[in-house]
Amino acid sequence: MNEFSAASPALARDVATLRARIASWRGQGERIALVPTMGALHAGHVSLVREARKHAGRTVMSIFVNPTQFAPSEDLSAYPRTFEADAALFREAGGDLLFAPQPAVMYGEGFATRIEVGGPAAAGLEDRFRPTHFSGVATVVAKLLNQCRPDVAIFGEKDYQQLKVVTRMARDLDVETAIIGAPTIRDPDGLALSSRNVYLSPQERRQAPALHGALDQCAADLRAGEKLDVALDRASARVAAAGFVIDYIEARHAESLARVGALADGPVRLLAAARLGKTRLIDNIAV
Ligand SMILES: Nc1ncnc2c1ncn2[C@@H]1O[C@H](COP(=O)(O)OP(=O)(O)OP(=O)(O)O)[C@@H](O)[C@H]1O
Numbered sequence: 001m002n003e004f005s006a007a008s009p010a011l012a013r014d015v016a017t018l019r020a021r022i023a024s025w026r027g028q029g030e031r032i033a034l035v036p037t038m039g040a041l042h043a044g045h046v047s048l049v050r051e052a053r054k055h056a057g058r059t060v061m062s063i064f065v066n067p068t069q070f071a072p073s074e075d076l077s078a079y080p081r082t083f084e085a086d087a088a089l090f091r092e093a094g095g096d097l098l099f100a101p102q103p104a105v106m107y108g109e110g111f112a113t114r115i116e117v118g119g120p121a122a123a124g125l126e127d128r129f130r131p132t133h134f135s136g137v138a139t140v141v142a143k144l145l146n147q148c149r150p151d152v153a154i155f156g157e158k159d160y161q162q163l164k165v166v167t168r169m170a171r172d173l174d175v176e177t178a179i180i181g182a183p184t185i186r187d188p189d190g191l192a193l194s195s196r197n198v199y200l201s202p203q204e205r206r207q208a209p210a211l212h213g214a215l216d217q218c219a220a221d222l223r224a225g226e227k228l229d230v231a232l233d234r235a236s237a238r239v240a241a242a243g244f245v246i247d248y249i250e251a252r253h254a255e256s257l258a259r260v261g262a263l264a265d266g267p268v269r270l271l272a273a274a275r276l277g278k279t280r281l282i283d284n285i286a287v
């Protein structure tokens, strides 16, 4: 039998099936890790599964392209969907159960709840350009955590603000699951792996590593004693020269995401979002 066929316990399409499988593992004393994704898996997602397996005997991955975190103008319908390849990668990575619900399972008739996260973690970066995004993320992540009730949930640092928003939400709502961040996996030229990289034309793909290159140089300048605004201006000029339209390039406190005025206010994280043609890339690094 195909391990990932609809009949198999290795694939849950509804919450009852998910919970039954998790309950049987719990009965055997197993710890559970959850890796939430939107599918179109790459080596970054595989690294999250590896991290998950360090913390728990069983790893569940959710694959759900969550409509409520997309604005009407965004790429919900174009978002890459590669379920068969995802299932194969997940299995190779040693994952145990895929949870792949349809939107109607997640948002049943009459669904009327949204979680809004405030504070510095949710203010002034992605939210300026995607004002309804984190409410959609926080709501769906809260649902996934309730549905699965894992011991740990793993999120990539590639989406650094998302990691901080989810951490804030889990703390504020007394969620027992430990939220764990995992490092960004990059192509050899520095470009952060991202499902949306498939949107890049060959020419844009050649330009794209400049975003990470500029952040890297900015961090080096800061460590060498350069003033924050000077280093950030230089990074912006580099990114613009590479053909990007910049949404933001900012320095924030690495934990709270509060604004910082100097390296001494640190630990400092540099965060950026910029567009190459129709593709919007985000990236960040520690200073
Ligand atoms: N390069 C990467 N390294 C580590 N984790 C990553 C990487 N890319 C994505 N992730 C993490 O994988 C999880 C699922 O993300 P998602 O499915 O949206 O993939 P994505 O590549 O970030 O897609 P998108 O292009 O839509 O941003 C998130 O926690 C995200 O931070």
Ligand SMILES: CC(C)(CO)[C@@H](O)C(=O)[O-]
Residues within 6 Å of the ligand: 036, 037, 038, 064, 066, 069, 137, 140, 141, 159, 162
């Ligand atoms: C955390 C998440 C799975 C919520 O839909 C999504 O935002 C993502 O893939 O990063």
Ligand code: BAL
Residues within 6 Å of the ligand: 038, 069, 159, 162
């Ligand atoms: N990885 C973040 C999901 C999103 O951009 O909607």
